[in-house]
Amino acid sequence: LSYTSHYSVLKDECLEFLVQEDNKNPYYADLTFGGGGHSFALLESNQSARVLSVDQDPEAYSNGIQIIKKNGFSDRIQILPTNFINFPIEFRKLNLGIEGFDGILMDLGVSSHHFDSIERGFSFRANARLDMRMNTNSSDDTAEDIINDLDEKELADIFYQYGEERYSRRIAARIIEERKSKRITQTSELENIVFHSYPKPKRHGRPHPATRVFQALRIYVNKELLVLEEVIPQLIPLLNPGGRLAIITFHSLEDRIVKHSFKNIAGEYNNIRILTKKPIIPTEEEIHHNFRSRSAKLRVIEKKA
Numbered sequence: 682l683s684y685t686s687h688y689s690v691l692k693d694e695c696l697e698f699l700v701q702e703d704n705k706n707p708y709y710a711d712l713t714f715g716g717g718g719h720s721f722a723l724l725e726s727n728q729s730a731r732v733l734s735v736d737q738d739p740e741a742y743s744n745g746i747q748i749i750k751k752n753g754f755s756d757r758i759q760i761l762p763t764n765f766i767n768f769p770i771e772f773r774k775l776n777l778g779i780e781g782f783d784g785i786l787m788d789l790g791v792s793s794h795h796f797d798s799i800e801r802g803f804s805f806r807a808n809a810r811l812d813m814r815m816n817t818n819s820s821d822d823t824a825e826d827i828i829n830d831l832d833e834k835e836l837a838d839i840f841y842q843y844g845e846e847r848y849s850r851r852i853a854a855r856i857i858e859e860r861k862s863k864r865i866t867q868t869s870e871l872e873n874i875v876f877h878s879y880p881k882p883k884r885h886g887r888p889h890p891a892t893r894v895f896q897a898l899r900i901y902v903n904k905e906l907l908v909l910e911e912v913i914p915q916l917i918p919l920l921n922p923g924g925r926l927a928i929i930t931f932h933s934l935e936d937r938i939v940k941h942s943f944k945n946i947a948g949e950y951n952n953i954r955i956l957t958k959k960p961i962i963p964t965e966e967e968i969h970h971n972f973r974s975r976s977a978k979l980r981v982i983e984k985k986a
């Protein structure tokens with residue numbers, strides 16, 4: 682599958698916060714390159730802007746290398762194939778000759794490319810092996826490992842905590858039952874188990890019963906909440922005076938972490954202030970063009986100049 686062109690969520694709103702007219706040579710960091718939409722918008726906002734990008738997905742990285750060349754941006758952007766938790770260390774290793782960044786952006790979670798690449802196992806729309814790792818080169822457990830190796834309570838907790846799934850216990854019990862006869866390896870098998878764990882009248886509701894379990898597994902496989910919570914405080918020293926950190930989240934669990942981290946940081950450092958009292962959300966028009974943006978929330982903090 683060629684790389685799905687990604688509709689960049691809240692792009693104008695991000696630019697409004699990150700592009701500051703009086704800054705002639707801004708240096709940005711985009712910690713979630715994906716299809717590169719935000720990175721390229723930042724590069725286009727100013728002919729001397731530079732960007733250091735990150736993506737842990739090997740496909741996003743190799744596609745990124747190609748489109749950076751194709752768009753003629755090779756001299757102003759580079760991309761690192763790593764988890765953004767490693768960003769502070771990797772940045773320092775690069776010795777770019779800068780102290781920090783004028784803007785840092787995170788557009789969290791998986792991209793539409795992940796859902797569209799059926800073989801990656803993120804979606805139950807078609808059958809595939811249960812993988813769900815964003816970094817397919819890592820030795821981390823896949824969704825298959827987790828579904829087959831964890832005990833009933835651990836599974837129920839994952840579905841409840843990361844998916845807010847109310848039938849988490851019934852689903853976990855059914856998985857344990859199925860596992861007795863064979864290993865569960867396919868997205869369709871898991872989808873089927875969840876479907877039949879739901880009470881009959883609820884099976885055909887929307888969203889599809891498997892949605893929350895798949896979300897929960899994906900978050901767990903990629904340790905999404907853990908790396909987010911851990912990295913935010915480490916980004917503060919990497920902001921230049923006047924620099925801003927902008928984070929886009931897609932569900933309440935992530936947004937809660939960003940909101941609380943920002944509050945704590947603003948309380949701890951008197952040179953940090955929160956620019957978004959309420960999170961910025963997409964316009965009706967954006968939601969109409971890109972349904973996935975409906976749950977997006979943008980929060981921004983600034984290091985005072």
Ligand SMILES: C[S@@+](CC[C@H](N)C(=O)[O-])C[C@H]1O[C@@H](n2cnc3c(N)ncnc32)[C@H](O)[C@@H]1O
Nearest residue numbers: 687689713715716717718719737738764765788
């Ligand atoms: C929503 S997409 C970003 C889309 C991008 N802003 C654009 O405009 O095309 C999120 C991307 O971040 C990457 N990603 C998510 N978590 C990551 C992490 N912890 N470290 C590095 N990359 C991560 C994913 O692989 C995915 O490509």
